[in-house]
Amino acid sequence: MKGFLIDLDGTLYRGHEPIPHAAAFIHWLKQHQLPYLLVTNNSSRTPEQVAEHLLELGIEIPAAAVYTSAQAAAQYLTEQRGGNRVHMVGEAGLRIALEASGFALGGTTPDYVVQGIDRSFSYEKLTEAVRHLKHGATYVLTNPDRMLPSDGGLMPGAGSLAAAITSASGVEPVVIGKPSPIIMAYAIERLGLPAADVWVIGDNVHTDIRGGRLAGCRTALVLTGVATADNVQEQLASAGLTPDLICDDLQHFIEQLNGMGSL
CATH class of the missing domain: 3.40.50.1000 (HAD superfamily/HAD-like)
Structure with a gap:
């Protein structure tokens, strides 16, 4: 069983704009009964407010699936x-x-x-x-x-x-927040899986990907936020690390994951 720690800003949405394939990705997780937690460095909203914001964007999740900094x-x-x-x-x-x-x-x-x-x-x-x-x-x-x-x-x-x-x-x-081991340890504990069975997905090499790597998780960088197709090489060079997967978006992540046969 694999679990997923998923970033919000730049991964599922940008401000009030949903990112393509975000809703389909959450549906895919639910369909396959895969455990997940939305882990955000944004401290301005409560989990209930995050869930309400996501619902406005067509993404339905329970507030308990949100963990904030x-x-x-x-x-x-x-x-x-x-x-x-x-x-x-x-x-x-x-x-x-x-x-x-x-x-x-x-x-x-x-x-x-x-x-x-x-x-x-x-x-x-x-x-x-x-x-x-x-x-x-x-x-x-x-x-x-x-x-x-x-x-x-x-x-x-x-x-x-x-x-x-x-x-x-x-x-x-x-x-406290990503890439700190503090939030990563709390989030992995909430997910209830060994770190090696957890994928960390996000758009920021310096926070999401570094945090996942330091925690012993698998990592996937999506090019929909801070990292983009235009700047990804610069981002990787400045961070000095490479994720396990680099994906155009969350649909591309599903395709690569299925190709690896790692579920």
Whole structure:
């Protein structure tokens, strides 16, 4: 039995645009009763919101099939037992995940600064986060993505904001999202299969593919997001690694997988 950890942004959709063959791929997984988990570095949405967004694009999945970097960050903090006061730089998905795990947001002396994507990021927010870190708070970053695919093209991601915070504070964050082994271990555990029986599918060599490789999974790069047919060689060279499969899209992945006879 093979399992699948599948990226969202750039793999199943770009912003509000479904990627061709995405719905058919999910249907194929269900038809063959193959276990899967949609693993996203995007911390801005809850699993329920992700499922609703996918349904609007014609892709029907249960919220339980979604695992976000916000959920992984909350799980990580819970395991640390290092206090429950959090200063958050992020959006609703991160706030809800932290509050659901019992963390108190706000206050003047937080134990953690937890940062994700924040599209209202400002100089004031930068200053506040840096001051907390200078006073000893632990820095936790949901994901290191510097750029994200969207409707109008690429946009800065959480990693771009983290670069400013790290530069100003001198504090390196604990990174939760792909390619970190933290989220990969949590996701593989949820899937309930050995890492060697898991395929990691995504559009980003530096996060999806590197994360899968470090976790001991098989990897498939789809050329529908950050990686494209035009830049794939440049992407592979900059990352210094090669996935097990390079696919034009998810239909091409199915075809290659069937050709390998590895199900």
